[in-house]
Amino acid sequence: MSESNEPVSAPTAYADVYRRSLDDPEGFWLEAAAAIEWTVPPTRALDDAAAPLYRWFPDGRMNTAANCLDRHLAAGHGERTAIIYDSAVLGTVEHISYAELTDRVARFAGVLRARGVGAGDRVVIYLPMTPEAHVAMLACARIGAVHSVVFGGFAARELAVRIDDARPAAIVTSSGGIEPSRRVEYLPAVAEAVALAEHAVGSIIVKHREGFATSLEDARAAVGSSTGSRWLDWDEAVAGAEPAAPVDVAATDPLYILYTSGTTGTPKGVVRDHGGHAVALAWTMANIYDVGPGQTLFTASDVGWVVGHSYIVYAPLLVGATTVLYEGKPVGTPDAGAFWRVAAQHGVRSLFTAPTALRAIRKMDPEGALAAEHDLSELRTLFAAGERLDPETQGWIGDLLGVPVVDNWWQTETGWPIGANPVGLEPLPVKTGSCTAPSPGYAVQILDGAGQPVPAGTEGNIALRLPLPPGTLTTLWGDDQRYIDSYLSAFEGFYATGDSGSIDEDGYLFVMGRTDDVINVAGHRLSTGALEQALASHPAVAECAVIGLADPLKGQRAAGYVVLKSGVAVDGEAGLQALLDDLRAAVRSTVGAVADFKQVAVVEALPKTRSGKILRKTMRQMADGEEHTVPSTIEDRSVLEALAPVLRTGR
Known part of the structure; x- marks a missing residue:
C-alpha cells in the first residue's frame, strides 16, 4: 500500500484528490481558498517558519462573518433562509433569512463595540440552543473578537476556570436553557462564576427568556459591585446600537477558543484561525457533506461542541446553505421520532448526529415505526460522529432510512473530519465499522509504540503526519509548549490523535477508540x-x-x-x-x-x-x-x- 493510504480500489476522483492534497498542499489549498472572499487574497498557502507551529494563508486577509453573511446579500440571496430555529421544547419554528441574520449580527456587533470590545479581545458565550448563539458568535467574528463558547449549564466553577484562562472582556448569556423535564437557570451560575474568577469581566449581556426564576436584577444584586462588571439587557442594548461593519483580519488571527478536557484537570483551549477554518469548512460542505447553496443541513448537536461550531454555525453559512438550529432531544421531545419530524418538515438533505442519539432512538423505537410516519424522501445521507459508530447501529439505521450512513471521525482539535466518505466528491463503497478513508489533507499513519508503521490490518496508534491541514488547531490558548507536549511529542513529525485503530489492505480506516481503552488481559x-x-x-x-x-x-x-x-x-x-x-x-x-x-x-x-x-x-x-x-x-x-x-x- 502506498504511503498516502488512499483506498486502492477507490474511484479515481477521490484517489487523485487525496494524492494531490498530500503531494501539492500549496496548490491544493490555494485552489480551495478561491471559494472564500478575501480582502487580500493569499499568495502562499503554508508558512512553516515556526514549525511545528504551522500557519495557513499567512499573507491573506478576510472576515469570517462577511463570508457567512454579507457576501450572500451582495449576491442577491438576502431572502434565502439562513437559520431554521426549531424549538421542540417550546413547540415553535422560526425562519431567519440571511438579510435578517446579517442585521441582527451587525447590531449585536455594535453592542460589543460600544462596550469596548475590539479585535483580539475575548468574549465568553454561555447560551442555549437559540438564535442568539449564532448572532453572538458571528458578531465576535465580525469585529475580530475571539469567542469562547462554554456549554450552557456548565457548573459555575468550570465556567470560572475558563474565564480566568480566556480573560474575556465580556460574557454573553441568557436566562437559561430548557430541557424536556426542567429549566436550567443560567444566571445564578454566571453570577457565581464571575465572583469566583480572579479575572474581572467588564460587561455581562443577558438575553431574557420567559419562565425563569432569576432575573437580570437578581443576578446584579447577587454580586453587587464587587466584581466591577456591568450587567446589560440584550434587547435594550441592541435597540440603541449602531450596526458594526466587518473588520479586516489576518487569516492567521484567532477566530475562537474551544475548551476540551485536559489530562491534568486544566482545560485545554483549542485555537482556530479565521482563514484556514473558512477554507477547510467550505471545502468539506461541497466534498464531504454534499450540501450547497439553498440546501438544508440538520446537525443535531450543540453549539457548545466542535460539531456545533463547524456544522451548525459556520460551514452551512459559509456556503449559503440553510442550517437547522434544533432545541430538543432525540427522544422525549416528544418521542423517538423527533429527528424524523424535523428532517421531513424542513426538507433536510443531510442529517448529522452522534451515534449515541441513534442508539437512544433505537432503544425507544427498535422497529423504527416512528420514521415511517414522515416523508424523508429529500434526505440523501446520514452522517454520524462524536463516538465510534458500532456496526449494529449503522446497519439498523441504514436499513430503516434507506440512505447511506456515513461514519466520520474527527476531534475538537481538528475541527473537521480526519476520516470520512466524501459523498460530495465521489462516494466510496461503504465498509461497516469503518469511517471510510482519510480525508484529503490528512496523512494518516498507524504506528506502533516506537513510532514505526505497522502492517495493513494491524491495530496501532493513529497519527497524522505534520503539517496538519487548514482548519485544524493552530495551538492551545496562551501555551504553545503545552500544545507541543500534548500532541506533537509522542511521535516525531506527527500529531498523536490518542486513538487506536487500523488501516486495511484497501486503505479503509477503522477507529477502535482511545488508546487508553486498549486493555491487556x-x-x-x-x-x-x-x-x-x-x-x-x-x-x-x-x-x-x-x-x-x-x-x-x-x-x-x-x-x-x-x-x-x-x-x-x-x-x-x-x-x-x-x-x-x-x-x-x-x-x-x-x-x-x-x-x-x-x-x-x-x-x-x-x-x-x-x-x-x-x-x-x-x-x-x-x-x-x-x-x-x-x-x-x-x-x-x-x-x-x-x-x-x-x-x-x-x-
Whole structure:
C-alpha cells in the first residue's frame, strides 16, 4: 500500500484528490481558498517558519462573518433562509433569512463595540440552543473578537476556570436553557462564576427568556459591585446600537477558543484561525457533506461542541446553505421520532448526529415505526460522529432510512473530519465499522509504540503526519509548549490523535477508540471497541460499554455493561442469567477465548457527556476504587450515582 493510504480500489476522483492534497498542499489549498472572499487574497498557502507551529494563508486577509453573511446579500440571496430555529421544547419554528441574520449580527456587533470590545479581545458565550448563539458568535467574528463558547449549564466553577484562562472582556448569556423535564437557570451560575474568577469581566449581556426564576436584577444584586462588571439587557442594548461593519483580519488571527478536557484537570483551549477554518469548512460542505447553496443541513448537536461550531454555525453559512438550529432531544421531545419530524418538515438533505442519539432512538423505537410516519424522501445521507459508530447501529439505521450512513471521525482539535466518505466528491463503497478513508489533507499513519508503521490490518496508534491541514488547531490558548507536549511529542513529525485503530489492505480506516481503552488481559492486547461490537450484535442490546478492570492474576479483565432495548423483557433471575450467558457467548465467538470475558451486567443507563461520549475512564476508576473526578461535561450525574453499586460489586 502506498504511503498516502488512499483506498486502492477507490474511484479515481477521490484517489487523485487525496494524492494531490498530500503531494501539492500549496496548490491544493490555494485552489480551495478561491471559494472564500478575501480582502487580500493569499499568495502562499503554508508558512512553516515556526514549525511545528504551522500557519495557513499567512499573507491573506478576510472576515469570517462577511463570508457567512454579507457576501450572500451582495449576491442577491438576502431572502434565502439562513437559520431554521426549531424549538421542540417550546413547540415553535422560526425562519431567519440571511438579510435578517446579517442585521441582527451587525447590531449585536455594535453592542460589543460600544462596550469596548475590539479585535483580539475575548468574549465568553454561555447560551442555549437559540438564535442568539449564532448572532453572538458571528458578531465576535465580525469585529475580530475571539469567542469562547462554554456549554450552557456548565457548573459555575468550570465556567470560572475558563474565564480566568480566556480573560474575556465580556460574557454573553441568557436566562437559561430548557430541557424536556426542567429549566436550567443560567444566571445564578454566571453570577457565581464571575465572583469566583480572579479575572474581572467588564460587561455581562443577558438575553431574557420567559419562565425563569432569576432575573437580570437578581443576578446584579447577587454580586453587587464587587466584581466591577456591568450587567446589560440584550434587547435594550441592541435597540440603541449602531450596526458594526466587518473588520479586516489576518487569516492567521484567532477566530475562537474551544475548551476540551485536559489530562491534568486544566482545560485545554483549542485555537482556530479565521482563514484556514473558512477554507477547510467550505471545502468539506461541497466534498464531504454534499450540501450547497439553498440546501438544508440538520446537525443535531450543540453549539457548545466542535460539531456545533463547524456544522451548525459556520460551514452551512459559509456556503449559503440553510442550517437547522434544533432545541430538543432525540427522544422525549416528544418521542423517538423527533429527528424524523424535523428532517421531513424542513426538507433536510443531510442529517448529522452522534451515534449515541441513534442508539437512544433505537432503544425507544427498535422497529423504527416512528420514521415511517414522515416523508424523508429529500434526505440523501446520514452522517454520524462524536463516538465510534458500532456496526449494529449503522446497519439498523441504514436499513430503516434507506440512505447511506456515513461514519466520520474527527476531534475538537481538528475541527473537521480526519476520516470520512466524501459523498460530495465521489462516494466510496461503504465498509461497516469503518469511517471510510482519510480525508484529503490528512496523512494518516498507524504506528506502533516506537513510532514505526505497522502492517495493513494491524491495530496501532493513529497519527497524522505534520503539517496538519487548514482548519485544524493552530495551538492551545496562551501555551504553545503545552500544545507541543500534548500532541506533537509522542511521535516525531506527527500529531498523536490518542486513538487506536487500523488501516486495511484497501486503505479503509477503522477507529477502535482511545488508546487508553486498549486493555491487556494476560498479555493479550484487546480493544474494548471490538468487545463492545460483539455485545452490540445481540438483538436485545441497545447500547453497551466495556472497560478494563485491575486483576491481580491477569493484569486486567474486561467488564461489560449493557442497556437493553425498550420492550425487552427478562423473565426473572433465570432469564437474566440466560441473557448474560448469551452475551458472554457472543464475545467468545466473535473475539475469542483470549478475551476471558465473564463479567457483564445489565444496567438502566450509561453515564455520558453532553456530547454523547460514554464516561468509560470514570467508570473504570470507580470500579477499581481509584480517586476520580466526575467530568464537568456529564449529562446526568444521577446515572453515574445509580451505576456506582454495580461498578463496585460487578453486578
